[in-house]
Amino acid sequence: xxxxxxxxxxxxxxxxxxxxxxxxxxxxxxxxxxxxxxxxxxxxxxxxxxxxxxxxxxxxxxxxxxxxxxxxxxxxxxxxxxxxxxxxxxxxxxxxxxxxxxxxxxxxxxxxxxxxxxxxxxxxxxxxxxxxxxxxxxxxxxxxxxxxxxxxxxxxxxxxxxxxxxxxxxxxxxxxxxxxxxxxxxxxxxxxxxxxxxxxxxxxxxxxxxxxxxxxxxxxxxxxxxxxxxxxxxxxxxxxxxxxxxxxxxxxxxxxxxxxxxxxxxxxxxxxxxxxxxxxxxxxxxxxxxxxxxxxxxxxxxxxxxxxxxxxxxxxxxxxxxxxxxxxxxxxxxxxxxxxxxxxxxxxxxxxxxxxxxxxxxxxxxxxxxxxxxxxxxxxxxxxxxxxxxxxxxxxxxxxxxxxxxxxxxxxxxxxxxxxxxxxxxxxxxxxxxxxxxxxxxxxxxxxxxxxxxxxxxxxxxxxxxxxxxxxxxxxxxxxxxxxxxxxxxxxxxxxxx
Amino acid sequence: xxxxxxxxxxxxxxxxxxxxxxxxxxxxxxxxxxxxxxxxxxxxxxxxxxxxxxxxxxxxxxxxxxxxxxxxxxxxxxxxxxxxxxxxxxxxxxxxxxxxxxxxxxxxxxxxxxxxxxxxxxxxxxxxxxxxxxxxxxxxxxxxxxxxxxxxxxxxxxxxxxxxxxxxxxxxxxxxxxxxxxxxxxxxxxxxxxxxxxxxxxxxxxxxxxxxxxxxxxxxxxxxxxxxxxxxxxxxxxxxxxxxxxxxxxxxxxxxxxxxxxxxxxxxxxxxxxxxxxxxxxxxxxxxxxxxxxxxxxxxxxxxxxxxxxxxxxxxxxxxxxxxxxxxxxxxxxxxxxxxxxxxxxxxxxxxxxxxxxxxxxxxxxxxxxxxxxxxxxxxxxxxxxxxxxxxxxxxxxxxxxxxxxxxxxxxxxxxxxxxxxxxxxxxxxxxxxxxxxxxxxxxxxxxxxxxxxxxxxxxxxxxxxxxxxxxxxxxxxxxxxxxxxxxxxxxxxxxxx
Numbered sequence: 001x002x003x004x005x006x007x008x009x010x011x012x013x014x015x016x017x018x019x020x021x022x023x024x025x026x027x028x029x030x031x032x033x034x035x036x037x038x039x040x041x042x043x044x045x046x047x048x049x050x051x052x053x054x055x056x057x058x059x060x061x062x063x064x065x066x067x068x069x070x071x072x073x074x075x076x077x078x079x080x081x082x083x084x085x086x087x088x089x090x091x092x093x094x095x096x097x098x099x100x101x102x103x104x105x106x107x108x109x110x111x112x113x114x115x116x117x118x119x120x121x122x123x124x125x126x127x128x129x130x131x132x133x134x135x136x137x138x139x140x141x142x143x144x145x146x147x148x149x150x151x152x153x154x155x156x157x158x159x160x161x162x163x164x165x166x167x168x169x170x171x172x173x174x175x176x177x178x179x180x181x182x183x184x185x186x187x188x189x190x191x192x193x194x195x196x197x198x199x200x201x202x203x204x205x206x207x208x209x210x211x212x213x214x215x216x217x218x219x220x221x222x223x224x225x226x227x228x229x230x231x232x233x234x235x236x237x238x239x240x241x242x243x244x245x246x247x248x249x250x251x252x253x254x255x256x257x258x259x260x261x262x263x264x265x266x267x268x269x270x271x272x273x274x275x276x277x278x279x280x281x282x283x284x285x286x287x288x289x290x291x292x293x294x295x296x297x298x299x300x301x302x303x304x305x306x307x308x309x310x311x312x313x314x315x316x317x318x319x320x321x322x323x324x325x326x327x328x329x330x331x332x333x334x335x336x337x338x339x340x341x342x343x344x345x346x347x348x349x350x351x352x353x354x355x356x357x358x359x360x361x362x363x364x365x366x367x368x369x370x371x372x373x374x375x376x377x378x379x380x381x382x383x384x385x386x387x388x389x390x391x392x393x394x395x396x397x398x399x400x401x402x403x404x405x406x407x408x409x410x411x412x413x414x415x416x417x418x419x420x421x422x423x424x425x426x427x428x429x430x431x432x433x434x435x436x437x438x439x440x441x442x443x444x445x446x447x448x449x450x451x452x453x454x455x456x457x458x459x460x461x462x463x464x465x466x467x468x469x470x471x472x473x474x475x476x477x478x479x480x481x482x483x484x485x486x487x488x489x490x491x492x493x494x495x496x497x498x
Numbered sequence: 499x500x501x502x503x504x505x506x507x508x509x510x511x512x513x514x515x516x517x518x519x520x521x522x523x524x525x526x527x528x529x530x531x532x533x534x535x536x537x538x539x540x541x542x543x544x545x546x547x548x549x550x551x552x553x554x555x556x557x558x559x560x561x562x563x564x565x566x567x568x569x570x571x572x573x574x575x576x577x578x579x580x581x582x583x584x585x586x587x588x589x590x591x592x593x594x595x596x597x598x599x600x601x602x603x604x605x606x607x608x609x610x611x612x613x614x615x616x617x618x619x620x621x622x623x624x625x626x627x628x629x630x631x632x633x634x635x636x637x638x639x640x641x642x643x644x645x646x647x648x649x650x651x652x653x654x655x656x657x658x659x660x661x662x663x664x665x666x667x668x669x670x671x672x673x674x675x676x677x678x679x680x681x682x683x684x685x686x687x688x689x690x691x692x693x694x695x696x697x698x699x700x701x702x703x704x705x706x707x708x709x710x711x712x713x714x715x716x717x718x719x720x721x722x723x724x725x726x727x728x729x730x731x732x733x734x735x736x737x738x739x740x741x742x743x744x745x746x747x748x749x750x751x752x753x754x755x756x757x758x759x760x761x762x763x764x765x766x767x768x769x770x771x772x773x774x775x776x777x778x779x780x781x782x783x784x785x786x787x788x789x790x791x792x793x794x795x796x797x798x799x800x801x802x803x804x805x806x807x808x809x810x811x812x813x814x815x816x817x818x819x820x821x822x823x824x825x826x827x828x829x830x831x832x833x834x835x836x837x838x839x840x841x842x843x844x845x846x847x848x849x850x851x852x853x854x855x856x857x858x859x860x861x862x863x864x865x866x867x868x869x870x871x872x873x874x875x876x877x878x879x880x881x882x883x884x885x886x887x888x889x890x891x892x893x894x895x896x897x898x899x900x901x902x903x904x905x906x907x908x909x910x911x912x913x914x915x916x917x918x919x920x921x922x923x924x925x926x927x928x929x930x931x932x933x934x935x936x937x938x939x940x941x942x943x944x945x946x947x948x949x950x951x952x953x954x955x956x957x958x959x960x961x962x963x964x965x966x967x968x969x970x971x972x973x974x975x976x977x978x979x980x981x982x983x984x985x986x987x988x989x990x991x992x993x994x995x996x
Binding site (some may be wrong): 024029032053057058061062066070071073098102104121170171173284285286289307310311314315318319320323324326331332334355357389397423426 | 527530552555556558560561563564565567569571600668669671672724782783787805808809812813815816817818820822824829830831853855880921924
C-alpha cells in the first residue's frame with residue numbers, strides 16, 4: 001500500500017483554494033444533520049511524525065461548531081506500565097451519537113511502535129491486528145462512520161521537517177526522541193505500516209494522503225469527510241449483518257436438563273465456605289502481585305441468589321483490589337455509544353477483580369426480548385461478545401461466566417417471600433413479575449446464549465441454585481480453580497522465559 | 499487531637515460480637531432508603547499504614563448489597579507528574595445520589611505525604627488545607643453525608659504489624675517503601691496528622707478509632723455509619739445555608755451601562771485578527787511547554803456570537819492542546835452528583851486550554867430562574883464558585899471569563915435572521931424565544947453574578963458584541979495579554995528559585 005504509493009502532482013492553487021472553501025462550507029452544514037440522525041463519526045488520522053496531522057485536523061475543525069466535535073491525541077502507555085487491554089484507550093474514547101471525533105494517531109501507531117520497540121512479540125502483533133479488525137467492524141456495524149487516513153511523507157521530506165522544527169526554540173520540544181528514532185528507523189516503520197495497513201484494509205479501508213502537498217491533503221481529507229458524511233446521511237445509519245466466526249466452544253446442556261435437586265448440608269457448607277474463602281483470599285494476594293486481571297460475570301434468573309452469591313465471593317477479597325459493577329439499564333450517554341462501551345469503561349485494572357452483576361449479555365436477553373435493539377444487532381452480538389472476551393483473555397484476564405439457575409417454583413416461592421417480608425420488599429418490583437411471565441421466552445434466549453458464547457477461553461458455568469448454599473460453594477470452587485490455574489500458567493511462562 | 503488520644507480499654511468479646519451483629523443488620527437495611535431519598539454518602543478512612551483500614555472496609559461492606567456501594571483506593575500521583583489540581587482525583591470520585599463510597603485514604607494522606615516529602619511548601623500546604631475545608635463544606639452543603647475516620651495505632655503497634663506482614667512472602671509486597679518511611683518518620687507524621695486534623699475538624703468533624711482494638715474499631719465505625727445514616731434519613735437531605743467569604747473583587751459596571759456602540763472596521767479587524775491569532779499560536783506553544791493550564795469561560799446572551807468568537811480563538815491553537823467543552827443540560831448521572839462534579843471531570847490537563855461554551859455559572863442563571871435548584875443552592879453558589887476558581891488558579895491555571903454582551907434589538911435581528919435562513923434554522927429553538935421573554939430577569943441575575951464573582955484571580959470581562967468582529971478582537975486581546983502575563987510570571991518564579 002505505502003510501498004508503492006506515488007507522489008501526486010501539484011495542482012492549480014486557485015482551484016484548490018476554491019475547492020477547499022466549497023468543501024468547508026458543505027462540511028459546516030453537516031454536523032446538525034448527523035446529530036438529528038444520531039450518527040457518530042470517528043476520523044482516525046495516522047501518519048509519519050511531522051507529516052502534518054495536527055495541521056490537517058486544524059483545517060478540518062476550522063469551520064465546525066465546537067458543540068459537534070472533539071479532538072483527542074491518545075498517549076501511548078508503555079507496555080510494561082499498561083494496566084488495561086491495548087484497545088482500552090481507544091474503545092473508551094469513541095464518540096457518542098451525533099458527534100465527530102478526530103483522533104490524532106491511534107491504535108495503529110500504538111501497535112507498530114511497540115512492535116518495533118520489541119515491547120510485543122510477533123504473535124502478539126498478529127493478535128492485535130485481529131483485534132483491530134474486530135474493533136473496527138464492531139464500530140462500523142454499530143452505526144459508526146469510521147474514516148481511516150494515513151498521512152504519508154518520504155524520508156527526505158521528514159528529515160527536512162524535523163530539522164526545521166528543531167531549529168526553532170519554540171517548536172524544538174515538539175520533536176520527541178520517538179520522532180527522531182522513527183526517522184532513523186524509517187524503512188522498518190515503512191514496512192510495518194505497510195504490513196499493518198494491508199491487513200486492516202478489508203473491513204474499513206485506508207486512505208493515504210500525500211503529506212508533502214499540504215493544500216491538496218487538506219482538500220482530500222475534507223472531501224473524504226464531506227462525502228463520507230453525505231453518503232451516510234443519505235443511506236441512513238448502517239446496521240451490520242450477523243456474521244460467522246469460528247470460536248472453540250464448550251458443549252453446554254440445555255437449561256431444562258440441569259438437575260436442580262443438588263444440595264449441601266449446613267455443616268458441609270460452613271466448612272467448605274471457610275476453606276474456600278481462605279484460599280480465595282490467598283489467591284487474591286497472588287493475582288494482585290502477578291497483575292492478573294479477573295472478570296467474573298453473573299447472570300441468572302431474578303431471585304436466583306446472585307446478590308448473596310456475590311457477597312460470599314467478595315467477602316474474603318481485599319476491598320482495594322476488587323469492584324462489584326452492578327449493571328442497570330443504560331443511561332443516555334451510554335445508549336449513545338456502541339453497546340460494549342459501558343463495559344469497556346468498567347474493566348478492572350490488571351491485578352484487580354471485577355465482578356459484574358449482570359453484564360453485556362443483556363444484549364442477547366432483555367434487549368433482544370424487549371426489542372431494545374434490532375434483530376441484526378442481537379444476532380451479531382454473539383460473535384461480537386466472543387471477540388470482546390477473547391480480547392480480554394488475550395490481555396491475560398481470567399474470564400468466568402455464571403448462569404445462576406433455579407426453577408420456576410423456586411422463583412415463585414422467593415418472590416412471595418420477598419413480597420411478604422417488609423425488609424425484602426424493595427427487592428421485588430412489578431417488572432420482576434412481568435419478566436417471570438416471559439420465562440419461556442427467556443429460556444430460549446438463555447439457551448441460545450449459552451450454546452453460542454461458552455468459549456474455551458471464557459466459559460459459562462450453569463450454577464444450580466435452588467439450594468443457594470450449594471450454589472455459593474460451586475462458584476467459589478470454580479473461581480478458586482481458575483485462579484490457581486492462571487497463577488500456575490503465569491509461573492510456567494515465567495520459567496520458560498528464563 | 500491525635501497527640502492526646504488515649505488507648506481504649508478492651509471490652510467484653512461477646513457483647514462486642516452481639517453489637518456488631520446488630521449494627522450490621524441495621525446497616526443492611528439502610529442503602530435502599532438512601533436510594534429512595536437520593537442521599538449520597540462518602541466515608542473517608544484515613545490512618546496509619548498497617549492500621550487495618552482495609553479490614554475495616556471489608557467488615558463495613560460484608561453485609562451490603564454491591565449495588566449500593568463502591569470502594570476506591572486513590573493512588574497518590576507524585577506532585578511533579580500531576581497534571582490536575584490536587585483535589586481532582588477526589589472531586590471526580592464522589593459518589594452519586596443513593597450510593598455509598600468508601601475511600602481508603604484520600605486527600606489528607608495525599609497532602610501530608612507530599613508535605614513531608616517536601617514536594618509542596620508550607621504555604622501550599624496551607625492553601626490545600628483551605629481547599630479541603632471548602633471541598634468538604636461544598637459536599638456537606640450539597641447534601642452529602644461525609645464521614646471522616648482516622649484509624650490510629652502507636653509506633654510500637656505499627657512496628658509489630660509491619661514486621662509480621664514482611665515476614666510472610668504472600669503479604670510482604672503489601673508493605674511499600676512509603677510505609678517503611680512513614681514508620682521511620684512516625685513522629686513527624688504524628689505532628690502533621692494532628693495539625694491537619696485540627697485544621698479540618700470544624701466543618702466536618704474527625705472520628706479517631708483505636709486501630710489496636712480491631713473488633714472495637716469495627717463496632718465503632720459501624721456505629722458511626724449506621725447512626726449517621728439514620729440521622730440523615732430522619733432529618734432529610736441537608737441543604738447548606740449561604741455563607742459569607744471575602745474575595746478580592748474587581749468592580750464591574752451594570753450591563754445597562756455598557757456602551758454597545760463600539761465597532762471596528764473590516765480592515766482593522768482583518769489585520770488585528772491575523773496578528774493576534776499568530777501571537778496566540780506562539781503562546782499556545784509556550785504554555786504547553788511550561789505546562790500552564792488555561793480555562794476560558796464563555797457566557798452570554800443567546801445569539802450574542804459565542805460560537806463564532808470561540809472558533810476564532812480556537813483556530814490558531816494546536817488541536818492536540820485544547821478542547822472546547824459545550825455545556826448542555828446535565829445528564830442524569832451528572833444531576834446525581836454535586837453540581838460542580840461535571841466541571842471537575844472536564845478540567846484540562848496542565849498545559850492544555852479548555853474553552854467552556856457555557857459553564858458552572860448556569861447555577862446562578864438558568865438554574866436560579868427556572869427553579870432547577872433551591873434558593874439556598876444558588877445563593878451559596880457564588881462563593882462556592884469563587885472557591886472552585888481559586889482552587890484552579892492556585893493550581894496555576896489562567897482563568898478568564900467572558901460575558902458576550904448584546905442588546906435586545908440586536909438579539910431580535912439575529913433571531914429573525916436565523917429563522918429566515920435555512921442553514922441557520924437549527925440554531926434557533928422555541929426555548930430561545932422563551933428565554934428572550936425573560937431578558938429582564940436574566941439581566942438581574944447576570945448583574946448579580948458579575949458583581950459577586952469577578953475575583954482578581956478569575957475576572958469577568960464584558961465583551962461588547964453588537965459588532966461581532968469587535969468582540970472577537972477584544973477577547974483575543976484579553977487572552978493574549980493574560981497568557982503573556984502568566985508566562986512572564988512563570989519565568990519570574992523560576993528565576994527566583996534559582
